[in-house]
Amino acid sequence: MISVFENIGIFFLAFFEATGTWFTMLWRTATWAIRPPFEGREWMRQMVRLGVDSIPVVFLTTMFTGMVMALQTFNGFQRVHAENFVGSVVALSILRELSPVLVGLMVTGRVGSSMAAEIGTMRVTEQIDALKALATDPVQYLFVPRVIAGIVMLPLLTILGDALGVWGGYLVAVRLMGANPVVYQSNTFQFLDVNDLWSGIVKSAVFGLILTLTGCVRGYYTTGGAEGVGKATTSAVVTASVIILLADFFLTKLLF
């Protein structure tokens, strides 16, 4: 019985410690982000790595999601003779929800994990200590460029995902299900509002912050050699994904 309470205690202590660390690092990253020297080259490198290199993944994910959305809703809506609304439903769900969340999760898997592995390896091979010994703050040199890249690039990827998802839906509805292209197009944009686009973009910027910072923090506190790096990588992906899903709900509920 006692061990049950003990374990609950240990769990909550670890939880609060991790949360505290996360926000401390967020604060340190924010204060270093506005202070020179700025690592222009490093910022560019991370933006290419997180943004440009993620385009194929985003392409596949969002386009196929748009296609499946159209297929599924067409099937369902046909039963109540509401095929005309397929375009609106696909566009709304892609812009407001699916594109930001799916892009966030895919980039977490692709980039958040590699950030944790890279920084974790630097930790266990003393490269982090070497950075400090060379009078360079690791938060400034490693965290800031990555987090900035996340905040800037995720919205751009999401916009790309929006376009691809809507286009994928259009292709399936018109080519496969025989919807009228003109009607489908006008339906797609009929109920769409600029706010729908904005809500997705704001969310994705927050997701970009979450996935990069979590990757960096998990990597930074790696202990115990190669095994530790593996654990850090896994926990970066799991933690960031969970936070993204929770944050998604609350952002949707509170802000929009």
Next chain:
Amino acid sequence: MTEPSAVAISMQHVYKSFGPKEVLHDLSIDIERNESVVIVGGSGTGKSVTLKHIIGLLKPDRGEVYVDGKEISDMPPRELNRFRTRFGMSFQEGALFDSMSVFENIAFPLRRHTEMTEDEIRSRVAECLEQVHLSGIEEKRPSELSGGMRRRVGFARAISLKPEILLFDEPTTGLDPVFSDVVADLIVEMDQTLKTTTVTITHDMKVAFKIADRVAMLYGGAIVEQGSPADFQQSKNPIVQQFIEGRAKGPLTD
């Protein structure tokens, strides 16, 4: 501190624990300017921990660390960051940044902490590589180098900002005896030509006697014996004798 001008590094009654394990227990040592001190001791006795206290990578639980009369164990992070440009530190496996070439590794501190032009940086990097007898490998990646070469590139990176204090963490561990000697010669040479205060930690007595002005033995979290290499060798302390001779039986292993 007796004479602040002569003492470069002073550790005063330093205590440090990691969890339940106490690593340093009332450690005190003064290191004079331009002196080369070697701290020896068995594996896991806290040699690296001691070295990391000198450059502020670790903070003591109790006690103070002074460098040039400034207490670095109590310095705010940003001031400490700036203060570290006075140090050059070489790590066990070199700790080169593996995402960069040799040139970029050595140029890294120059780009960040000096106003040098690209040409000046290029010639300074070549100069540093020449100092460690590795000219012309600028474009190689750290993964293409042997362990000994990585170590020496680490030295080159450590001296690029012309530091006043050089710290070597196990410079010869994992190298063959001949190469250990080459590295030891190199440390002596750097110490003399660059006129630095040098602190080296090692468990290789041959290396220690070669590069030290003074040898100090770390045992039980504190300095138990120190003196010139000649005095140290003659020490009556059974701990020191056992360590120098590398015997399995004695006070160290009891």
